[in-house]
Structure formats: C-alpha cells, structure tokens
Amino acid sequence: xxxxxxxxxxxxxxxxxxxxxxxxxxGSDFQQVSKEVAVKMYSHMVTLQVMDSVLxxxxxxxxxxxxxxxxxxxxxxxxxxxxxxxxxxxxxxxREPGVLLWRGYTLQQFANQVFANKADDGKGRQMPIxxxxxxxxxxxxxxxxxxxxxxxxxxxxxxxxxxxxxxxVAYTGxxxxxxxxxxxxxxxxxxxxxxxxxxCRNNGWAISTNISEQFRSDGIVVKGRAYGIRSIRxxxxxxxxxxxxxxxxxxxAISEKRPVLVExxxxxxxxxxxxxxxxxxxxxxEIEYWKTERSPxxxxxxxxxxxxxxxxxxxxxxxxxxxKQLLQAIQVAEKTEKPAITELFSDVYDVPPSNLAEQExxxxxxxxxxPQDYPTDVPV
Amino acid sequence: xWGIIRQKVAAGGGSPVARIRPVVSNLRNYSSAVKQMMxxxxxxxxxxxxxxxxxxxxxxxxxxGEYQGAYKISKGxxxxxxxxxxxxxxxxxxxxxxxxxxxxxxxxxPVVEFMTFNFSMQAIDHIINxxxxxxxxxxxxxxxxxxxxxxxxxxxxVGAQHSHCYAAWYxxxxxxxxxxxxxxxxxxxxxKAAIRDPDPVVFLENELLYGExxxxxxxxxxxxxxxxxxxxxxxREGKDVTIxxxxxxxxxxxxxxxxxxxxxxxxxxxxLRSIRPLDRSTINASVRKTNRLVTVEEGFPQHGVGAEICxxxxxxxxxxxxxxxxxxxxxxxxxPYAANLERMAVPQVEDIVRAAKRACYRSVPMAAAA
Numbered sequence: 001x002x003x004x005x006x007x008x009x010x011x012x013x014x015x016x017x018x019x020x021x022x023x024x025x026x027g028s029d030f031q032q033v034s035k036e037v038a039v040k041m042y043s044h045m046v047t048l049q050v051m052d053s054v055l056x057x058x059x060x061x062x063x064x065x066x067x068x069x070x071x072x073x074x075x076x077x078x079x080x081x082x083x084x085x086x087x088x089x090x091x092x093x094x095r096e097p098g099v100l101l102w103r104g105y106t107l108q109q110f111a112n113q114v115f116a117n118k119a120d121d122g123k124g125r126q127m128p129i130x131x132x133x134x135x136x137x138x139x140x141x142x143x144x145x146x147x148x149x150x151x152x153x154x155x156x157x158x159x160x161x162x163x164x165x166x167x168x169v170a171y172t173g174x175x176x177x178x179x180x181x182x183x184x185x186x187x188x189x190x191x192x193x194x195x196x197x198x199x200c201r202n203n204g205w206a207i208s209t210n211i212s213e214q215f216r217s218d219g220i221v222v223k224g225r226a227y228g229i230r231s232i233r234x235x236x237x238x239x240x241x242x243x244x245x246x247x248x249x250x251x252x253a254i255s256e257k258r259p260v261l262v263e264x265x266x267x268x269x270x271x272x273x274x275x276x277x278x279x280x281x282x283x284x285x286e287i288e289y290w291k292t293e294r295s296p297x298x299x300x301x302x303x304x305x306x307x308x309x310x311x312x313x314x315x316x317x318x319x320x321x322x323x324k325q326l327l328q329a330i331q332v333a334e335k336t337e338k339p340a341i342t343e344l345f346s347d348v349y350d351v352p353p354s355n356l357a358e359q360e361x362x363x364x365x366x367x368x369x370x371p372q373d374y375p376t377d378v379p380v
Numbered sequence: 381x382w383g384i385i386r387q388k389v390a391a392g393g394g395s396p397v398a399r400i401r402p403v404v405s406n407l408r409n410y411s412s413a414v415k416q417m418m419x420x421x422x423x424x425x426x427x428x429x430x431x432x433x434x435x436x437x438x439x440x441x442x443x444x445g446e447y448q449g450a451y452k453i454s455k456g457x458x459x460x461x462x463x464x465x466x467x468x469x470x471x472x473x474x475x476x477x478x479x480x481x482x483x484x485x486x487x488x489x490p491v492v493e494f495m496t497f498n499f500s501m502q503a504i505d506h507i508i509n510x511x512x513x514x515x516x517x518x519x520x521x522x523x524x525x526x527x528x529x530x531x532x533x534x535x536x537x538v539g540a541q542h543s544h545c546y547a548a549w550y551x552x553x554x555x556x557x558x559x560x561x562x563x564x565x566x567x568x569x570x571x572k573a574a575i576r577d578p579d580p581v582v583f584l585e586n587e588l589l590y591g592e593x594x595x596x597x598x599x600x601x602x603x604x605x606x607x608x609x610x611x612x613x614x615x616r617e618g619k620d621v622t623i624x625x626x627x628x629x630x631x632x633x634x635x636x637x638x639x640x641x642x643x644x645x646x647x648x649x650x651x652l653r654s655i656r657p658l659d660r661s662t663i664n665a666s667v668r669k670t671n672r673l674v675t676v677e678e679g680f681p682q683h684g685v686g687a688e689i690c691x692x693x694x695x696x697x698x699x700x701x702x703x704x705x706x707x708x709x710x711x712x713x714x715x716p717y718a719a720n721l722e723r724m725a726v727p728q729v730e731d732i733v734r735a736a737k738r739a740c741y742r743s744v745p746m747a748a749a750a
Contacts, residue, residue, distance in 0.1 A: 089486065091482070120519075121519065121521070122517070122518065122519045123519035125516060125517050125518075125519055126517050130517075132518050132521060132522070133521075134518075134521040134522065139485060139518075139522065140514070140517055140518040140521065140522060142509065142510060142514075142517070143509075144505055144509050144510075147478060147505060147506060147509065147510055148482075149478070150474065150475050150476075150477075150478025150479045150481075150482065150506075151478050151479065151481050151482030151485060151506075151510065152482055153475075153478070153479045153482060154478065154479035154480055154481060154482025154483035154484070154485070154486070154488075154490075155482045155483065155485060155486045156482075157479065157482075157483055157488075158482075158483045158486040158487060158488045159486070161464060161488070168482075180474050181474055181475070181478055183472075184470075184472040184474045184475025184476075184478065185475060185478065185479075187470055187472065187475065188469070188470060188472065188475045188476070188479060191470060192467075192479075343519075346520070347515050347516045347518075347519055347520040348515070348516050348554050348555050349515070349555065349557070349579045350515070350523060350577075350578040350579050353610075353657050354657070355657070
C-alpha cells in the first residue's frame with residue numbers, strides 16, 4: 001500500500017530562454033523572433049509600464065476613482081499577446097491590459113475608459129480598468145474572480161464547432177485558482193476536449209494573501225495533471241520564454257483540440273490596486289528587489305540591445321513620447337463630456353423595455369421643465 | 381373535493397419518489413380534431429423544432445443526453461442531433477453555466493438545463509453577474525442569447541432543498557427575462573420565444589405539470605408558433621375579483637374560480653406567463669374592472685411576486701380598489717417533507733377561495749383546510 005505523497009521531492013522545473021541578465025541560455029528551446037517582432041514586443045512592454053505609472057499617478061491626484069497596475073508582469077502580458085493570433089478570443093482577469101494594447105487599443109481609448117466619458121467604448125458603464133473590445137476579441141473585464149474560466153471553455157467549444165483556426169485564452173492569477181470556477185473549468189475543458197489555453201499569472205500575492213496561504217500544492221502547474229491537462233511552468237519574467245511557451249500551447253490546443261495550462265511565475269510589483277498599500281503586508285526590500293533586479297523589461301532590453309536592435313537613445317525617445325501621448329490623452333479624456341443620460345437606460349436588453357422607455361421620457365421632460373436644477377456638464 | 385392518488389413513478393421521472401396526482405385532470409370532451417399534449421411533450425417538441433431550425437441552438441445539462449433527461453424533457457434529442465448539440469455535463473452547475481455563458485458570448489445559443497432551479501444557486505453568479513449584466517456593462521458589445529430552464533418550485537415530498545421557487549429571485553434582476561409556463565401551449569410558445577430571444581431568459585417549469593395534458597390547436601402545433609414575452613393571458617374572464625397566478629397555481633386558481641362561480645362570485649384568472657417583464661397593463665386593466673385583487677404564488681411571501689403585483693396595482697390603480705389586496709404565498713418556512721406538513725406549506729384551492737371571498741367581503745369560516 002503506497003500513498004502518493006502530497007508533494008514531489010523536486011518542484012516542477014521552470015522553462016526559461018534568457019537568464020537573469022538577458023543572455024540566451026545555451027540549449028534552450030528558443031523560437032527565433034525577428035527584429036520587428038522583438039522591437040514591437042519591447043516597445044509595448046515599455047508603453048505598458050509608462051501607461052501604468054502615468055495613470056496610477058493621475059488616480060492618486062484624484063482625477064478618477066480607481067486604477068490597478070500590471071507592473072512587473074509586462075513580459076506575461078506582451079509575450080503571450082505576441083504569440084497569439086488576432087482571432088484568438090481573450091478572456092482576461094484584470095491584470096492583462098497589455099494584451100489589449102498589443103492588439104491595437106489606443107492610449108486614448110484606455111484613458112477614455114478610466115474617465116468613463118462619452119467616447120468610452122463601454123459608454124461609462126464599468127469602473128476603471130474594466131476594458132473590453134469586441135472588435136479586438138477581448139471580452140469586457142468582469143470583476144468576480146475566475147468566472148471567465150468556464151466561460152472560456154464555452155467560447156473554445158464554440159470555436160471548435162465552427163472549426164476555426166483559433167483558440168480561447170483565459171487568464172487568471174494565483175488567487176483565482178482557489179475559486180470553484182477554476183476547477184469546474186479545467187475539468188470540463190478536458191472532458192469536452194476544448195481548445196483553450198489557461199494562463200495563470202502566479203505573481204505571489206492575492207491582495208495580501210501570499211501563495212503559501214492560497215494553496216499547498218507546488219504552484220498551479222501540478223493541478224493540470226489532476227484534470228488530465230497538459231501543463232507547463234514558465235518564467236513569467238522572461239518575455240521570450242512566455243512567447244515560446246504560449247505559441248506552443250496555442251498550437252497544441254487548436255490542432256489537438258485540448259486544453260493546455262501555462263503557469264507563468266512572476267511578481268506583482270505594484271499594490272493590488274489603488275485601494276491597497278502593500279507595504280502593510282510585505283517589505284519594501286522585497287518589492288524593490290523584484291522591481292529592479294528581476295525586472296522583465298530590463299532583462300528583455302538587455303537581449304534586444306545585444307542583438308543591436310535597440311539603443312539608449314531610442315529608449316529615451318520612446319519613453320518621453322509615450323509619456324507625452326498619455327498626458328495628452330488624459331487631458332482630452334478629462335475634458336470630454338460624460339455619457340448622455342440616455343445611456344443610463346440602454347443596453348439592459350436588446351430592445352429597451354417599456355418601463356425604462358417611459359422613465360427616460362419622464363426624466364427628459366423634467367429636465368426640460370427645470371433646466372436650472374440639472375448640471376450643465378452632463379449631456380442629455 | 382377531489383380525491384388524491386399516490387402513484388409510484390415508473391420510468392418517467394427517474395427518482396422513486398411517490399407522486400401525488402389529482403384524479404380530475406383537465407380533459408374535457410373534445411372532438412377528435414383537437415389534440416391533447418402533455419407539457420413534457422410540448423417542451424420536447426419546442427426544443428426539437430428550435431434545434432432543427434437553428435444550428436446554433438444546443439442543449440447542455442446533467443443527464444440530458446443518454447439518460448434522455450432527468451424528467452425526459454430532452455428525450456430523443458441526443459439520438460437526433462448528436463453529442464455535439466446535446467451535451468451531458470459533469471456535475472458542476474457553476475461549470476456548465478459558465479460554459480453556456482461563454483458559448484453565448486461567442487455567438488452560440490445554449491439552452492442550459494438545471495435538474496431543478498434549486499441547483500441553480502450553485503451557478504447564480506454566472507446567471508446574474510455574467511449573463512444578466514453583460515449586455516449593459518459592455519455597452520451592447522456582448523449579448524447573451526442563453527436560456528436557463530428546468531423545474532422550479534414545489535414538487536411533492538422532496539423537502540426544503542428541492543422545493544424553493546426562484547421566480548422572485550431572478551425577476552428582480554434587470555437584464556434577465558423570466559418566464560413561467562402553465563399549459564402546453566404556454567410551454568411551447570414561451571420556450572420557443574425564449575430560445576429565439578437575444579437576451580438571457582430564465583425559464584421556470586414545474587415538475588408536477590410535466591405529466592399534465594392540455595388541448596393544443598393546430599396553430600400551437602405549428603413549428604413557427606411563438607408567444608410574445610411580457611404578455612399575460614386571461615385564462616378565465618370574470619367581473620368580481622382578479623386572481624393572478626403563474627405555473628401550477630394557475631390550475632388551482634381555475635379550480636377555485638369554478639367553486640367561486642357556484643357561490644355567485646365571478647373570478648377573472650390571469651396566467652402571468654411572464655414574470656419579468658410583468659404585464660402590468662393587463663393586471664391593472666383587470667383590477668380596474670373587478671376592483672379586487674388576489675395574488676397567488678407558491679414561493680415564499682416576503683419580497684415575492686405577489687408583493688410586486690400588489691405594489692404595482694397600488695401605484696397605478698389605487699382609486700379602483702374596493703378592498704385590500706389579498707396575497708397568498710407558500711408558508712414562510714423551509715419546505716417540510718412530511719406530507720401533511722407539506723400540504724399546509726403550499727397554497728391549496730381552498731386558500732384561494734377563502735381569499736377571494738375575503739376580498740369580496742363575504743364571511744369565511746375560520747376552519748383550516750381539510
């Protein structure tokens with residue numbers, strides 16, 4: 001009689017292409033990228049970082065109510081986005097705006113969303129950072145954790161039925177894997193043979209809950225086998241490793257019609273959100289270490305520069321240009337009118353119901369009768 | 381008084397639970413031209429026709445395939461449409477509801493079956509936070525053409541966790557549509573409407589109605605038949621008191637109306653059909669005619685469907701009321717199992733009769749139901 005031990009002697013190894021200094025590791029499985037792709041990846045990582053710092057500051061100044069950053073996880077965001085095709089359907093958690101950025105969502109669109117103005121694609125319906133774009137195949141972010149996981153299986157099933165050369169890609173954090181939906185989704189995906197790639201950003205923290213308090217397994221990668229799912233652990237701060245692994249996972253998912261689990265190890269450098277002060281539960285040294293010595297951006301930059309594809313000058317130019325664009329975008333977004341009052345009543349159903357139509361009419365009549373009591377900066 | 385027979389269910393229901401069935405059914409003497417159809421068959425035929433008409437429609441749930449459905453509603457569908465369109469799922473309401481919502485986001489039209497709406501509690505986040513709110517939160521980019529269906533409310537002898545009515549729960553949520561059929565005509569027309577509707581629909585059936593037969597006309601049997609969502613049906617016209625009901629209670633209300641007629645009270649029975657949107661205009665028009673209202677439902681009284689109807693009538697037709705609104709609901713206790721206790725916890729015909737009489741200021745004996 002032998003019990004399977006609760007953990008292995010050795011932890012599951014982590015796939016890497018670049019070492020901590022950005023040098024190619026000899027013998028690693030590496031998918032060569034062109035200069036064009038590498039520079040595009042690097043500049044998007046920088047753009048994401050600058051966007052996060054500028055918008056975070058703007059929130060701190062009280063210009064909008066809420067923000068959360070992706071600092072430290074740029075390689076996962078951009079590395080995975082670059083490995084996917086435009087037809088692959090993304091179901092994010094909320095720390096993956098980089099995927100949207102890669103697909104072409106503009107800085108102005110991001111700013112419009114956080115300011116919830118009338119130019120926002122979401123018509124100001126959702127709180128900040130809950131972006132979405134049907135055009136870019138990126139579902140509107142939903143706050144409850146892990147609900148996107150079984151939904152991704154549903155999307156994958158639809159793609160399979162349509163025989164499309166595309167897969168569903170669902171992101172979650174380490175905390176999200178505790179939700180019931182995670183288990184239901186993985187189990188079901190395997191049974192249904194759905195072409196879905198689950199990418200888990202294991203960044204060590206779920207608000208103040210450290211992974212040691214979140215689960216007792218060797219991270220997330222080992223959970224794949226429990227459901228009959230092929231899985232891999234990758235260094236989430238190595239942009240090339242993420243790119244290579246996600247590309248392979250996508251290929252398997254579509255051609256073999258199976259789910260694949262990718263656990264990307266990383267670190268959440270920023271606070272959980274603007275409602276959190278993480279120095280209350282972790283040390284400044286720890287944060288600083290991951291911010292500087294283990295920065296995914298610096299690591300990739302070293303490699304790109306060594307290829308002769310990037311320089312200090314281009315770096316300075318890029319950063320200042322992005323910052324300028326962002327400040328401009330924020331100004332424009334802040335000045336843009338808020339959504340019209342009509343948008344309160346629309347989209348509840350496909351066709352507006354009679355009670356809402358009636359209420360809207362009544363409200364408009366009251367506004368017309370008492371214009372002095374109605375704010376001038378809110379369009380009707 | 382109608383006699384009661386206990387019947388052991390054979391292959392029909394899948395669980396060896398004793399069922400209480402009334403002896404007097406709705407069969408009357410019709411010419412052979414009018415067909416009789418069981419609600420079960422009505423639902424099955426509606427699913428079949430909609431799946432045949434639109435390849436995007438598919439059915440998903442526990443036991444819907446090989447087992448032919450826990451209540452045989454999906455009988456024959458697996459054989460006809462194959463495992464890609466009739467999916468047997470693992471036991472995870474959260475899982476398959478989430479999957480259904482995801483498939484709907486992408487453009488398919490799932491029909492998700494809950495073995496009973498009591499189990500939908502394990503998936504309610506997906507129904508409310510994902511399905512109901514998505515169109516609004518995404519500013520119209522994500523529509524969710526999904527139908528959640530299954531038996532709702534009390535059956536017979538199944539206890540607290542199998543007898544809860546969820547009409548009020550789901551009907552309070554903007555973004556959802558909530559329907560509840562009574563007859564076979566309702567079942568066919570409303571299920572077809574639900575499947576064709578681009579919004580998420582919660583479709584509340586009733587286990588005890590599955591085996592009941594109703595007359596169906598040729599129009600109802602046609603595959604294009606569809607009932608409008610949001611319109612109630614006046615099952616029986618009357619002038620003295622309005623009785624509103626949905627699902628199984630419509631049957632009890634009609635029986636109550638027969639009894640009341642013998643005592644000179646003409647009751648108008650409204651079959652709501654649609655809980656959200658509620659057909660306030662039909663209800664109010666009726667109350668303005670009769671001046672008295674009795675709302676009846678199986679579910680718990682607080683914050684129930686009757687509470688909403690009562691408020692609506694008071695808001696719109698206060699001046700027309702000649703008596704306080706009578707509200708009949710299930711007892712404010714988790715459903716007990718013992719048959720005698722269960723009988724006391726669910727509205728009976730006598731309760732409806734007494735309430736109608738109270739609304740008409742007739743004297744009513746204090747004795748409890750026999």
